[in-house]
Amino acid sequence: MNDQKQMPLYEALEKHNSLDAVSMHVPGHKHGQLFSTLSSTAFQQIGAYDQTEITGLDDLYAPSTVIMEAESLAASYYRSFATLFLVGGSTVGNLAAILASFQEGDKVLVQRDVHKSVLNGLELARVHPVFLAPVIEKETGLSLGVKAEEVEKACKETPGLDGIIVTSPSYYGVSKEIKEIVQAAKKYGLKIIVDEAHGAHFTSSNAYPPSALEAGADIVVHSAHKTLPALTMGAWLHVSEHSQVTVEECRNALAMVQSSSPSYLIMASLDIARAYLASLENEDGWQLKKMMERRQEAIAKKTGIQFIRPATGEMDPLKWVIRSPKGLNGWQFQAALEKERVYPELGDFSYVLFIWSLHSSSEETERVIEAIERVVKREEGRQAEVEPLESIIYPSVSELALTYQELGKAAKVTVEANEAVGEIAAAPVTPYPPGIPLIQKGERITATSLKLLKEWKRRGGHVQGFERDCVLIVSASC
Secondary structure, three states, X not given: OOOOOOOHHHHHHHHHHOXXXXXXXXXXXXXXXXXXXXXXXXXXXXXXXXXXXXXXOOOOOOOOOHHHHHHHHHHHHHOOOEEEEEOOHHXXXXXXXXXXXXXXXXXXXXXXXXXXXXXXXHHHHOOEEEEEOOOEOOOOOOEOOOXXXXXXXXHHHOOOEEEEEEEOOOOOOEEOOHHHHHHHHHHOOOEEEEEOXXXXXXXXXXXXXXXXXXXXXXXXXXXXXXXXXXXXXXXXXXXXXXXXXXXXXXXXXXXXXXXXXXXXXXXHHHHHHHHHHHHOOHHHHHHHHHHHHHHHHHXXXXXXXXXXXXXXXXXXXXXXXXXOOOOOOHHHHHHHHHHOOOOOOEXXXXXXXXXXXXXXXXXXXXXXXXXXXXXXXXXXXXXXXXXXXXXXXXXXXXXXXXXXXXXXXXOEEEEEHHHOOOOEEOOOEEEOOOOOOOEOOOOEOOHHHHHHHHHHHHOOOOEEOOHHHEEEEEOOOO
């Protein structure tokens, strides 16, 4: 195995900075010098690493030296056939994976609650999606993903399938049946793409849920910046050894959807993140998991706060799903915590979501415990329960009312929500975060989905594509 302590791209940047070179190339801040007249020294220091494809620093889209070495080290660590650096997050990884894997008109099984980037990729590729409903656990409201038996059933009953796209783990950290899903897809010769954005750390220990890479998916996409020491938009696209999609197809697709001026800061942070992961031992993951369990027990004992876990499936120990105190919805609980200078990942109707890293200090833990304790004490006089809402029940298998090709030609009109029931959505409507469209472009709008969106906004959530409670629909005249 390659020496995982090496960081060839980062080291090449350090070597270049030691040359005291004169920059006669982009970017315009000239090694950060221009920042010194406008801002703090922090940007000046960072700017020295914000380079471009000059001699010695390689080319992301045709790597032959330090980027190739850095990607090879990542592939060796993840045991993939090839790993490609992404500077546009898992978003561009999902787009490129779909564009590389499918052609216009291909029929693809898709988990219904995928991230909006997957849906954008489907539209760009002009494929024909067949959506599979996720299992929503009644007791918690958490998505458990699609069931392997439903994948098997859909493969049997849907002729002409070319591939399948699933998300694992969920935004809330739940993984279930990924190995069985991959096996079912491979049994029918399907290409399988897994959006594993939140699972970049899974391979570091068997204390975490299994990775789709180990299960044998064709392409797996990781967001390194979610739990690892990588900069925002740092991500990886992994191509497995037996993938039906070639590395060249993936790299060509990436060249179309990523910037032709990739960030060396982001790429160097990916090099560092991989080296950090490789320094960890399997036992480190188990120790972290036990520590997270002790923290939850301490907080629950002090505050009475309830931590949510699914009855089935595995939960990422770095994800904490916390039920809001009596009388508060998730957004109100989030706002109360932020007043204590603790910022959760998100709030929703009932919960807040915390995302920990692979390293956190005891001081940080104490601040979180004390903040929750203060919020609970301050709000303990509330008596009213937060009114629950009915969950969206998706049909087990569904297709769009119009194809992407038809949608592209259709006339569109904006209408108030109460006029949109039964109409075809001409644009997605997406609670954000988590970025999973509740109404998809091309599907018929239901009264239940509109009611849920209105309540999401009224109680404090943010929704994209639902300004002034209006939606874009396909005009009935077309």
